[in-house]
Amino acid sequence: MNTLREDCCVCLRRTRRRTPCQHPLCRYCFKRLRRRECPYCRSELVMTVQEIQHRPTPLSPEDLELLRNCDSLDQLHEVALTLSGKMPTSSPSDRRNVMAAVAKRCCCFTSLGWRSQLDATAAARVMSGLVEDGLLEPSQSLQSAIVDALLQLCSHPARPSRPVSACGRRPVSASLAQSKAPGLPCWLQKLGLLATFAGSRLITDGANSVASLLLDDLRRCLPDTARELLASTEELGRGAALLLEVDSASGANSSSSLRRVLAEALGRMESLEGPGSVAEVKTVLKAMGLARGDEPSLVKPGERRRPKSAAGIGAVRKTRPAPLSARIAGGV
Structure with a gap:
């Protein structure tokens, strides 16, 4: 028997078995032949007993029972x-039957949910490996279970861990120096998990809803100042790359939503700190493709800003136009 696998000339499945005329023919197609002749060249087939005995045995009901247990x-x-x-x-x-049994067990395990991101990452690694090995074809129920588990995992906002004092394992300064926005690393882990499932075709339709939930989480964990946002541009770039992977695998449009979230943050910072403090962040984000340079500001041109003193309040009141009845009476 040959050691190299080739496509069967009937069903195109990989097989090591060949006919005497050196044409690949699997055992299943050989048993279903109506005539003892090669399906490719129509030559007579003469199969030996030794060749039949050296073939591997097919799957048995006990094998499927092992998968179910x-x-x-x-x-x-x-x-x-x-x-x-x-x-x-x-x-x-x-x-x-094997692929259906594997998908059913994966659905049962996933429907229980994941206790942490580590459990979710381990499950994604195993299921993506099963897909690559051709042992798992995601069913609709499995995709729904994965989306529900991801939504449950991502529903908890990414909050930074409480810094430990100098009496503990590490000082407060060391814990705060890890990231200017401590919630972004947790957000990146969740986004990477979504990219793994979408890249393995384990979810297709529900990726957009999970990405929308993660973008809402990003609004909460973005820094409040332009300087901190500038220090977090590298993490935002990695997040944008992961969202591109999700969009290419599932057909979603999350990248434009990410630019919209960043535009809202830039407009809020510009209204509080002024246009000069946000200019450098805009330049960096524009070079990364995360900003267009025309982000809407919360303060529109020509609109009066909120006065900071009582004198300013009086000045604003004096500049208000007269009522319509007074203007009509003055014109008469």
């Missing part, structure tokens, strides 16, 4: 990899 994703991965050696010689119906 798995208690964790890691155990499911190990059993599925063990059965993958029998997949090339099994019938298409057996392959579909």
